[in-house]
Amino acid sequence: MCLLVLFTGHVSSVILEVTSLGTVSELNETENTLTITEPRTYGCEYSAQGLTNCSFRKSEDLSLTGTVPDNETYSLIAPGDQVVVTGYGGADGTFITIAKVVTNMSGALVVTDAIGDISSIPVPFIGGYEVLQSEIPDCENCSGTLCTASGALVTIRAEGEDLVSKELIPDETLSYNGRNDGSMVNVTFVSGTAPSSLCKNATLMTGPQSVSDFIVSITPPIGEQEECDSSDNPDEKKSE
Numbered sequence: 001m002c003l004l005v006l007f008t009g010h011v012s013s014v015i016l017e018v019t020s021l022g023t024v025s026e027l028n029e030t031e032n033t034l035t036i037t038e039p040r041t042y043g044c045e046y047s048a049q050g051l052t053n054c055s056f057r058k059s060e061d062l063s064l065t066g067t068v069p070d071n072e073t074y075s076l077i078a079p080g081d082q083v084v085v086t087g088y089g090g091a092d093g094t095f096i097t098i099a100k101v102v103t104n105m106s107g108a109l110v111v112t113d114a115i116g117d118i119s120s121i122p123v124p125f126i127g128g129y130e131v132l133q134s135e136i137p138d139c140e141n142c143s144g145t146l147c148t149a150s151g152a153l154v155t156i157r158a159e160g161e162d163l164v165s166k167e168l169i170p171d172e173t174l175s176y177n178g179r180n181d182g183s184m185v186n187v188t189f190v191s192g193t194a195p196s197s198l199c200k201n202a203t204l205m206t207g208p209q210s211v212s213d214f215i216v217s218i219t220p221p222i223g224e225q226e227e228c229d230s231s232d233n234p235d236e237k238k239s240e
């Protein structure tokens with residue numbers, strides 16, 4: 001059995017993305033940064049039998065600091081919160097994603113709020129919700145492998161069914177509260193990029209992966225609002 005780190009960026013990524021779990025120790029709005037302590041790095045073990053075991057594992061770093069993807073971080077995240085962050089490279093740098101996580105009543109880590117590139121989060125949203133996004137390139141505004149995203153098709157799902165879907169323009173929000181269980185989902189597309197390969201007559205090239213900025217905030221269903229210390233359950237995600 002071998003341990004491999006699972007990087008959660010796009011398949012064509014050329015910039016290394018590392019995902020970590022930790023406790024927020026400092027928010028520095030002046031420096032536009034967030035710091036977590038005792039970070040655990042997300043990785044997967046692959047057995048000879050074809051089984052996969054993914055979890056957060058202790059790293060050698062005592063802390064991890066990165067710039068935040070959006071100033072809304074300082075409204076949704078507080079010191080002491082457990083978060084999952086995805087950053088470029090190894091140690092201190094740029095966080096493209098910050099997700100607040102809690103432990104639900106089943107003992108699993110779930111996300112209640114997320115900022116940045118939500119496609120890089122390996123932890124599910126609370127309430128069984130899923131948020132799928134597909135950025136739409138502005139093919140008149142491209143450079144290399146990336147185009148400015150003119151919008152994003154966003155779908156909110158649960159239990160394998162699409163609940164609501166809409167093409168959002170920058171700074172537009174999609175909301176859903178139709179389950180009659182007290183829960184509510186708000187997804188805002190702030191801005192982003194899309195692969196230039198989606199444009200007509202695009203040429204094959206390599207370059208940085210597309211990254212977008214979303215704000216997701218979920219009011220948990222009644223009965224799923226118990227918050228525990230997520231460090232008690234670092235192995236929240238296992239798959240075959």
